[in-house]
Structures are given as C-alpha cells and as structure tokens.
Amino acid sequence: MRYRIYFKDKKQCPTEVECLDIRVTGNRRVKAYCLDHENDEDCVDIFYGSEIKRIADDHDHTIFEA
Numbered sequence: 001m002r003y004r005i006y007f008k009d010k011k012q013c014p015t016e017v018e019c020l021d022i023r024v025t026g027n028r029r030v031k032a033y034c035l036d037h038e039n040d041e042d043c044v045d046i047f048y049g050s051e052i053k054r055i056a057d058d059h060d061h062t063i064f065e066a
Contacts, residue, residue: 001018001019001020001021001057001058002016002017002018002057002058003016003017003018003019003022003032003055003056003057003058003063004016004055004056004057004058004060005017005030005046005052005054005055006052006053006054006055006056007048007050007051007052007053008050008051008052008053008066009050009051010050014056017030017032017046019032019033019034019044020033020034021033022055022063024052024055024064025045027051027052028047028048028049028050028051028052029045029046029047030045030046030047030048030052030055031043031044031045031046032044032046051066052064052066053065053066054066
C-alpha cells in the first residue's frame with residue numbers, strides 16, 4: 001500500500017512511501033513496515049527534521065493527524 005506523508009512546513013506535494021504499514025513512533029520519526037511487523041529488520045525508519053501534519057493511505061483516508 002502507498003502512504004502519503006504531509007509536513008507542516010511543506011506546501012508542495014507530499015512524500016510517498018510504499019509499504020505494508022506505517023507507524024508514527026515519535027514527533028519526527030516514521031517507521032514504515034515493509035514485510036513483517038514483528039521483525040525490526042524488515043522495517044525502515046524515516047527521520048525528518050520537520051513535523052508531520054498528516055499521513056494518509058492511497059485512498060486518502062487519514063491514518064495519522066497531528
């Protein structure tokens with residue numbers, strides 16, 4: 001599934017991540033699970049310097065909203 005990450009200070013198109021699941025683990029950290037939720041080796045941490053405003057799935061349903 002594809003997820004869109006919107007940032008508070010960005011006006012342009014959101015960042016897109018393709019993965020099975022996405023979780024916000026902190027104010028500025030996103031963990032994208034690519035294969036298995038139980039295995040940390042199968043996930044990717046994405047760190048940004050700006051705060052996340054909203055995360056939506058590929059059907060534009062809100063997954064996370066700050």
